[in-house]
Amino acid sequence: MEYLSERAKLLKPSATMALNRKAKDMKSNGLDVINLTVGEPDFQTPEEIIDYAYKAMKDGYTKYTEEKGLKELREAICEKIEKENKLKYEPEDIVVSNGAKHSLFNIFLAILNPGDEVIIPIPYWVSYPAIVSICGGVPVFCKYNEEFKIDLDDLKEKITKRTKALILNSPSNPTGIVYEKDELERLAEIIVSNRILCISDEVYEKIIFDKEFISIGSLDKEIKDLTILVNGISKTFAMTGWRIGYTASKREIADAIGKIQGQTTSAPSTISQKSSVFAIREGERLFKNMIIEFKRRRDFLIENLTKEIKYPYPFGAFYIFLNFKDMNSNKFAERLLTEKLVAVVPGSEFGVDNYIRISYAVNMKQIKKAVDRINEFVKENQ
Ligand SMILES: Cc1ncc(COP(=O)(O)O)c(C=O)c1O
Structure with a gap:
């Protein structure tokens, strides 16, 4: 008797997890391993937000909320999106979920x-193909151009009658x-003329x-109607563990997402939702220094990584995608770990075989050491 579903069997074990395990084992054996695989800010949630969460519980925010999320939070999200992203939505167009990853799940369950x-x-991002597949969809991969952005000719070729x-x-x-902006405009033109949806994942905005x-949806009404904006508090407010993400979309889609959520998790934790109202309203002030620090690290890496290493210029998030003599990504990652x-x-996790991803969501001391070791590796392998 086979107990596992085809869906469960579809998921491949992640190479990142295997490497992470290996790195942890090496660390626990006393080796000075520097972990640049991290996907979350190394900053703590500010005390003010923690105090606010405590008060929220004392004030009785300990019960279920509406299935689309706490009304006050959806209002705060609408204000934020209008002010910062120049997009007008009503609270009923917003659905708050357990992180942006869960928002993506809800979206694909709602549309596929x-x-x-x-x-x-x-x-x-490694999770996109898995999420689409679990939700019954077929991932179709599109090539990138010399700037690592969508190759528009390939995109046009990949759009079929089945493209959602x-x-x-x-x-x-x-x-x-x-x-x-001009790149988004060209992309929007293709999306609009083919009447497909655009899932705009803006978690690193x-x-x-x-x-x-x-925000691509801010370009005009036509593209706004076809866009499902996804965002959350994990990355930009260093609140990965609070598990809050959200979508903003046309009402019909928001209602469908709300219905699905209502039958699965009901809604995210009320304490996290209430705290997110504060984080979203006060975030700019609380996280200014984190962004300054990320820039300082990014600049240090760019200035100090040896010129033999190539990468698309990183303007955002906290990652750099490195290539050294087109070395196979699994081999490159394995050797950096064991030798340095x-x-x-490895880039193979992201669909690219000859690059590796480093994260600079680790402190400057670690970054400096890592740069020295990577440069040493390059020198030894000229
Ligand atoms: C591109 C992207 N989207 C979405 C997420 C999910 O974020 P969360 O579920 O923590 O809100 C991540 C996390 O790594 C990400 O890198």
């Missing part, structure tokens, strides 16, 4: 019929690239340097 295709640009949506992620995990973040005690994620 079995066999519907979702275009995922390479390099992609395209995923856009700017600033990007794993490359840190950020789309310019505030971790951006020397550039303005533009630096743990990184």
